[in-house]
Amino acid sequence: MTIKEKEFTKFLSREEIEKKIKSLARKINKDYQEKIPLFVAILNGSFMFAADLLKEIKIDCQISFVKVASYEEMESSGNVKQLIGLNDNIFNKDVIIIEDIIDSGRTISKIHSEFISLGSNSVEVATLLQKPKSKENKVELKYVGFEIPDKFVVGYGLDYDGLGRNTKDIFQLKE
Numbered sequence: 477m478t479i480k481e482k483e484f485t486k487f488l489s490r491e492e493i494e495k496k497i498k499s500l501a502r503k504i505n506k507d508y509q510e511k512i513p514l515f516v517a518i519l520n521g522s523f524m525f526a527a528d529l530l531k532e533i534k535i536d537c538q539i540s541f542v543k544v545a546s547y548e549e550m551e552s553s554g555n556v557k558q559l560i561g562l563n564d565n566i567f568n569k570d571v572i573i574i575e576d577i578i579d580s581g582r583t584i585s586k587i588h589s590e591f592i593s594l595g596s597n598s599v600e601v602a603t604l605l606q607k608p609k610s611k612e613n614k615v616e617l618k619y620v621g622f623e624i625p626d627k628f629v630v631g632y633g634l635d636y637d638g639l640g641r642n643t644k645d646i647f648q649l650k651e
């Protein structure tokens with residue numbers, strides 16, 4: 477597959493992804509039997525993973541969608557990340573954040589602490605992909621699909637410059 481003159485080769489097939497999602501869902505169904513989790517999917521990247529995962533969740537649950545907006549703060553030089561679109565009351569809820577990929581882990585740390593400060597009862601993370609760098613991060617990732625090498629991937633919701641989200645398989649940048 478070629479996107480903007482970059483070559484990508486198939487990395488994870490739709491069958492492998494489907495199988496992994498079923499096994500993640502089995503764990504969640506078991507762990508949350510006595511609860512009614514609120515899944516919060518982080519747009520845009522996680523839309524396909526969220527849809528396929530939720531189809532395998534057999535317990536009562538809720539789902540909501542949020543975006544993470546990044547902006548440069550005027551005073552400090554840090555890149556500030558803010559959650560937008562969180563309309564549900566999450567106080568006392570058992571939240572499961574759905575992410576497509578965790579790279580440095582910076583995004584997920586921000587989101588995680590925001591949920592904690594809003595009074596969630598518990599906050600866990602379900603991510604389809606995890607890159608090695610994130611291991612240095614403090615946030616525990618309870619449900620991880622695939623641990624992958626530090627190479628750029630696209631497809632199945634993940635994009636390269638806004639393109640390539642609309643595939644059933646996941647592709648990796650060819651070196």
Ligand code: IMP
Pocket residue numbers: 521575576577578579580581582583584610627628629630634635636
């Ligand atoms: P982090 O804050 O470094 O963990 O960044 C996570 C975000 O970076 C993800 O939600 C993706 O939007 C993006 N990202 C990181 N690695 C990739 C990749 O290989 N392909 C596409 N997007 C990526």
Ligand code: MG
Pocket residue numbers: 518519520521522576577
């Ligand atoms: Mg993302």
